[in-house]
Amino acid sequence: MTDKTGAASGMSPVAGLFDPLSDEFVRDPYSRYARIRDAGSLHHHPRLNGWLVSHHADVDAVLRDNSLGRSEQKRFFGNFVPESSVDLASRSWLLGLDPPEHTRIRRHFSRAFTPARVESLRPRVERKVDALLDRFAADGGGDFIAAVAQPLPVALICEMLGVPEADHVTCKDHSTALLPLLDPVISEAALRRAEEACSWFLDYFDRLVGLRREEPGDDLLSALVPTADEGELAHHELVNNIIFLFSAGHETTSSMLGNGLHALITHPDQYAALRADPGLAGNAVSEVLRWDAPVQYFGRRASADVRIGDTTVERGQMVMGLIGAANRDPRRFDAPDDFDIRRRGGQPLSFGGGIHYCLGAVLSRMEGEVAFRRIVELFGDIGLVAEPERSKGLAVRAFTELKIAV
Structure with missing residues (x-):
């Protein structure tokens, strides 16, 4: 690729390969990623009015380059309705902030996800996994997504935040409604549903924070309230990022569990290898994250002219890093x-990198490790009983249904 500057000279014929909402792309994005990679790392996409980045080295570099930031990068196509609940809440989400605001808020929330604190949750994770899988086995199988993959991370993030068990399902349903906000495009109906869900969450967690301020417990929310009271976090920053953590904290893990079990079932030699050596469960999680990542892309906006390979991305232009391709x-x-x-060497980019590396990565990996280990320890042969259904959305690659027999 010759030296290029700006969008016009970077117009690429392979941009048509990137149509993430089409049925063909949802079924098999990876053959299209390969063709995009083969044609070069950077391609200007006219509909996005930005750049696609596909090579691992360049995607990794974009993740770590602070001149490619998140502030002002609300959507690829238009912004939220001004002053709506979604607009107001998302303004302080960690996902969309740059330093120094990002540094300040992340520093306080990261206290909840230290390796020691996450490891202390392992017995709770194991008990929940066993309970869900025992029920699943008693039923002879069923929809793994509804029975195991969704309830597990929802229960854990709810317990961490001190959400009463009676509210777990309602919180999960509203969280799912927020997920389309991370896609480049969103329908009017989905935006209205997201607005309703966000309004509900704002009211719910505002009241829950108030309760924890008066009657602290041993949950994460109780630990964060003093931080807000001491002026280190504004009240709205605390509430808004609890909403973000709740949604991000379970949707990607649920998708990883579903994608992982599907990969193991459709690769019986790998399922047999894990049954023979359950100690491979942690490595299996890494391979699932690489081979069929829940998060397939991320967006950045250049705050200054920045060089990617032999191309100059101009200030203000959008860059989309294709994690699935990298x-x-x-x-x-x-x-x-x-x-x-059994693959060795090289971690995938599925949890991001740089200052926006996923806060809950250690917890998500542990949930996957425990779940996959217990599945092969408890079950013999397992198999699909129906063609699985993929969700139509770019933000998270997931199954809406995965029916299996055990």
Whole structure:
């Protein structure tokens, strides 16, 4: 690729390959990613009015370059309705902030996700996994997404935040309604539903924070309230980022569990390898995250002219890093299209990188490790009983239904 500057000279014929809402792309994005990678790392996408980045080295560099930021990057196509609940809440979400605001808020929320604190949750994770899988086995199987993959991370994040068990399902339903906000495009109906869900969450967590201020417990929310009272976090920053953590804290983990079990079932040699050595469960999680990542892309906006490869991305332009493409880049991974739970060397970019590296990555990995280990310890042969259904959305690659027999 010759030296290029700006959008006009970077117009690429492979942009048509990136149509993430089409049925063909949802079924198989990876063959299209390969064609995009083969044509070069950077391609200007006219509909996004920004750049697609596909090579692992460049995606990794974009993640770590602070001149490619998140502030002012609300959507690829238009903004939220001004002063709506969604607009007001999302303004202080960690996902969309740059330093120094991002540094200040993340510093306080990161206290909840230290390796020691997460490891202390392992017995709770194991008990919940066993209870869900025992019920699943007693039923002879069923929809793994509804029975296990969704309830597990929802229960954990609710318990961490001190949400009463009676409200778990309602919180999960409203959280699911917020997920389309992370997509580049959103329908009017989905935006209205997200607005309703966000309004409900704002009221719910505002009241819950008030209760914890008067009657602290041993949950995460109680630990964060003094931070807000001491002026380190504004009240709205606390409430808004609890909403963000709740949604981000379970949707991606649920998707990873579903994608992972599907990968194991459709690769029986790998399922057999895990049954023979359950100690591979942690490595299996890494391979699932690489091979079929729940998060397939991220967006940034250039705050200054920045060089990516031999191309200059101009200030104000959008950049979309294709995590799904980077995780299967043959320049980084041997035989990248093979699903191999014994794979060594090289972590995927599925949890991001740099200052926006996922806060809950350690917890999500632990949930996956415990779940996959217990599945192979409890079950013999398992198999699909119906063609699984994929969700139509770019923000999270997931199954809406995964029916299996055990």
